[in-house]
Amino acid sequence: MRALGVSLCLLVSSNLKAQCHIYHNIKGYTPVFGSTELKSFDWLKFESGKVEATGTKQNLTDNLGNCKKHDGKGQYMLPGLFDAHAHVSGLGKEMTRVNLRGVESESASAAKVKEFANANPQSKWVLGRGWNQVLWLVKEFPTKTSLDATGVKRPVWLERIDGHAAWANSEAMRLAGINRDTPDPPGGKIIRDENGDATGVFIDTAMYLIEKKIPPMSSLELEYAFDKAYEHLLALGLVGIHDAGITQPEIDSYVKRAKENRLPIRIYGMLAGSSRDLDRWLDAGHIKDDKDMLSIRSVKLYSDGALGSRGAAMLQPYSDDADNKGLLLTKPRDLDQLVEKIISKGFQVNVHAIGDRGNRIVLDALEKTYKKIGGRELRNRNEHSQVVSLKDIPRFKELDVIASIQPVFATSDMNMAEDRVGPWRIKGGYAWKKFLDQGTIIAAGSDFPVELANPFHGLHAAVTRQDRDNLPKGGWLPDQKLTPQQALIAFTINAAYAAHQEKTLGSLEKGKWADFILVDRDVINGKHEDIWKTTVLETWIAGEKKYQKQ
Structure with a gap:
């Protein structure tokens, strides 16, 4: 893998204060990499932007030292949340x-x-x-x-x-x-x-x-849109975004801001696979800075369309449109070639797939490439994994494919999804727990601005399978509910793993970046129906406060 001619590692200077900090009087939860359980803690110690320790009230005194003290006033601390599939500039544009x-x-x-x-x-x-x-x-x-x-x-x-x-x-x-x-x-x-x-x-x-007739945004308009988006995301407790399908103007903005220490939120960029610049980007190699603020080492491709517009590619006709099987945005042969080319360059492949045919074509392409040149270690991802044939769900585990999911899709689509695909195919739809039960890693997001960016809406939907009116009673397809622990892991350490960042991000373990949020309620042991109401009080990235509720 060839790196860029100039590494960002050499260009990003560190201005983090080395002072020791202790955030105490909190009720904290964090995943621990490799575990399905959460660790509870009463205080967090961090220095030079990284976690030093967490602990209980009993051992707080022994760890105070000369640290600056922050009183959490009994509020709840979580690792900073990630959105594993979203569109940052799209959000900023929507806001204008x-x-x-x-x-x-x-x-x-x-x-x-x-x-x-x-x-x-x-x-x-x-x-x-x-x-x-x-x-x-x-x-x-x-x-x-x-x-x-x-x-x-x-x-x-x-x-x-x-x-x-x-x-x-x-x-x-x-x-x-x-x-x-x-x-x-x-x-x-x-x-x-x-x-x-x-x-x-x-x-x-x-x-x-x-x-193609719409005038492109100027760089000034794009930066304004980004600023609007960043401000909004930090207020929601998001510390990192997997930006799905970025082009040269967005790359230029991210790289420039990272070099100048002005990128306010962590970005894991997926290059737009449909761009004519793809070969040039692949030849240039990965982009990464030394503070994990920017990483670009993956490519976003498309298999099919969307369910709401009946563009998702189905193996059999739509149940509510007998002459329609949806649309393939990339021909299977072309997708095979793209997957092989991208993996051969050492880039992760992340493919949008909604319908059961769209998902099968992605799995087939990855299987062919693995047999030919390998590439499992790149942690390739199926973006959405929405309606999957029951025969194909085990293939996610067999091929080590990460299921990148959007829990709110289930509750947004429940008013039409079964009408589209019928009672049998829906058994493989929005089947997050089936993936988890077989050992498939799921990384969670929202696909904003398709959905609202609030990650607590996603946590709520994953746990209850209900909308924000807590309907339907008992949840839609309730056998696919996740526990609050499983949902939080999907929005934190699993998202970090899906970006090859689990060693430095995604949990409040010693040596990792001190990315955390303070919230007003217990999303793990509190009332499930109230998770979506959660308010973020503070957002910290690398030990620096980026947002405080006024």
Whole structure:
């Protein structure tokens, strides 16, 4: 493996204070690498940004020394949380655009577009995200007609909540040259009316037909979006993000900030496998700094689409759409070649897979590459592992594939998932406990901005299998509930393991970075139904306070 010409290790200076600190009067929990149980503690000692010790009230006096004391006032301490699959710039962009999350109808969504356009007359395009037709009374895709009726003359482009479909007005379609004769691209679909005309909704790769016309963000706009995202994430107790599918502008920002000690949160970057820059990135080698603030050593690929837009690739037709088996975003032969190339360069492969066919194709590609050139030690990952054939679940263990999961997906999708795949296939859907029971490592995240970034929503969903109204009673597919201990491990040490960082991150063990949060309730032994209500009081990274609730 060739490293970059200039190692960040030489460029990042350490300005951590060497003073000893003790955080006491707390009720703490931490995973211990290799154990399925949590360790409890009453105080934490750290120095030069790293954990020195944890202990009980009985041995506190012997460890005080000349340490600076911090009184936790009886609150609860956890290791800083990770989101093992998310999109940082996507979150920042969402915070500066039309937000349609939770809007209950097409007409109300169009009204929000008009309101945003009137408030932002300088924007050349009106961009937004978050609509979800499954939540509307009429559960059908929207059309350009409602957007055109707003009177907004600028092009409008609104991504569905999962990012696998988008809704355009006529002006956006005109700029892209979309007409009746425009063919569906491989791996994509243009929704059309009975006359064959495009209605305004574009699925998966068809989205690129219009996206290529959207002016790129300036570096100043990107940095502003990042700043908005970082501030939000730290307030939620997140200390590290696995950023799924980064491109050159994002890489440049991360590297520059890391060099200048201005990267406020830990980033594990997955390179965008669809980029024309992929070969150049692979040849350049891994990127890593000496404080574990930035690591780029993996590639994000796509197998299929999403379940909500019926783009997830299924082995048999959708139960609620008999002529549709979903979409493959990468042909199996092409995926085989990409997996082999990436692994041959020493990079971890992380593949988006939602449907049972999409998941099988990923497992097949990894198995072929392992037999040909090896690569198990790279801890390759299946991103989402959402609806998996019961025959294929054991293959995750056989192939040492990490299941990167998003617990909130289960509770967000429970209103439509069984309708999509039927009562038999759903037995392999959102099956987190089946993975754990066979010894598969699961790393947890949210896929924000598809879901809200709050990790306590994910912990709650994993433990209860309920929404934040604590419905349905007893939980959806309750046999797949995780314990609070299992859920916390998935958001901490397992996420660190999935990034090759378990020796320095993910738990409050001696010698690791002192990344921790103080919260207002007991998420391990408290009421399960209240986990989602957790408030973060403080967030610390490498022994430095990055956030304090006002």
